Amino acid sequence: MSDRPDPPDPIRLKEWEQRTEVPLFVAALIFLVGYAVRVLAPHDSEPWRDIALALVCATWLLFAVDYVVRLHLSGLGRRFVRTHWLDTVVLALPLLRPLRVVQIYTAVQKRRDRPRLSLYARVMAYAGLTTVLLGFSAALAVYHQERGAPGANIRTFGDAVWWACATLTTVGYGDAVPVTLGGRIVATGLMACGLALLGAVTGSFSSWLLQVFTREDEKRPPGSA
Template sequence: MSDQPADSSTPLRLRRWEQRTEVPLFVASLFFLLGYALRVLVPDHTQPWRDLALTLVLATWLLFAADYAVRIRLSGQGLRFLRTHWLDTVVLVLPLLRPLRLIQVYTAVQRRRAQPRLSLYARVISYAGMTALLLGFSAALAVYHEEHLAPGATIRTFGDAVWWACATLTTVGYGDVVPVTPRGRTVAAGLMVCGLALLGAVTGSFSSWLVQVFTREDEKRPPGRG
C-alpha cells in the first residue's frame, strides 16, 4: 500500500508524524523562548541561570533539528524538501519564528476532533492574536539583545523593546525608539511584514463577519420595510 494517498501530496507517514509531534514541538518552542528570554534578560553575574538557559536553548534546538531530519526522510523528497517546506526550513534556522507554525499546530489538534469548536472568524482572530503575542515578545527579546548596548541606541531597556514591538506590529510606528544595528533593523523589517499580514487577516475576517451579520439582519426584515 502506498504511503501517499491520491487526495494528498504529503506521504501518509509524514502526515502521521506531523500530527503526533506538532503539539509537543510547540511546547518545546515555548521552552526555547523561555530559555532565550532568560539568556537575554538575566544579568551576567547570575551564571547558573544563564548556563541553564543556554542548555535549554541548545536542547530544544537539537530537538527541532532531529524533527526536521525525520521530516526530510519521511517525505522522500531529499533536498527538495527545503523548497517545498520552506517554512520548516526558516523556522529551523530562526527558532524564534516558530509561532508562525501555530496554524499547523491547530490543524494537528483539529484532526482529532469531529468538527471545529470555533467558527472560521474566531479561528482567524485567535490565530492572529496568539501569533502576534508570541512574535512580538520574540522580536522584543531579539531587538533588546542586539540594541541595548549599541552606541547611539534608543532601545535601552526591555520595556523600550516591548513598546517598540507593539508600535511596529500595529503599524503605528511612532519613531521614538528605533533599532540602529543591522541585525536589529533586520528583525524590525521582518516584524513589519508579519504585522501587516496579521492586521490584514484580522481586518478582512472582521469585515467579512460584519457583512454576514448585516446580511442576515436584512434577510430577516419583512418585505417593504426600509
C-alpha cells in the first residue's frame, strides 16, 4: 500500500467547513458551559458535575472528528498540522475556540449575497466577542489552576475575572498574579491575544476616523477654511 496522502477534495472540504462552523461554535459554547460547571460548581453538587464532564468529553469528541475529516479532505497529510496550526492548537486547547470567530462569521456570510456589517463594524464585533469569550475562558482556566495553590492570590472566580480584564487590556495592576506553571502559561497566551485584539481595534478605529475626516474634507467647497 502507498503511504502517499489522499488527493485533495477542495470542494467537499469547503462545503464541510461551511456546514459545520456554526454547529461547532454552538458545541464550543456547550463545552465552555460544561467546563465552567466543572470548575465553579461545588464538589458535592452531583449529578451536575458528571453531566458537565459528559458534555465536555462529547463536544471535544466532535472537535476531534471534525479535525480528522478536514485533514482527510485536505489531502495534505502531515502538512495539514503545519498549515492549519490554529486548528491544531484549538483541538488541544478547546478553550481557544473563540479565536475561530472569524471563520464562523465568514461561513455565515457566504450564505448571503453581501455582508450585513461594514469592514470596521466586523472587526469591532469580532474583537468584542472574542475578548468576552476569551477573557471568560482564561478566567476559568487560571482559577482552575490557582485555587488552592500555595501562595496564590487568585482565590475566587471574581479575582480571576479581575485578573483577566487587567491582562486583556494590558493594564496589569499586579495585584493578582498567577503563581502556578499552568496559570502562567494561560497568562502568557492571554497577554499575546490581548495585544493582538487591542491592536486590531485601535487600528480599525483609527482607519475609520481617517475615512470619516477624508469624506468631510471632500465635501467642503474648494478654498473653504
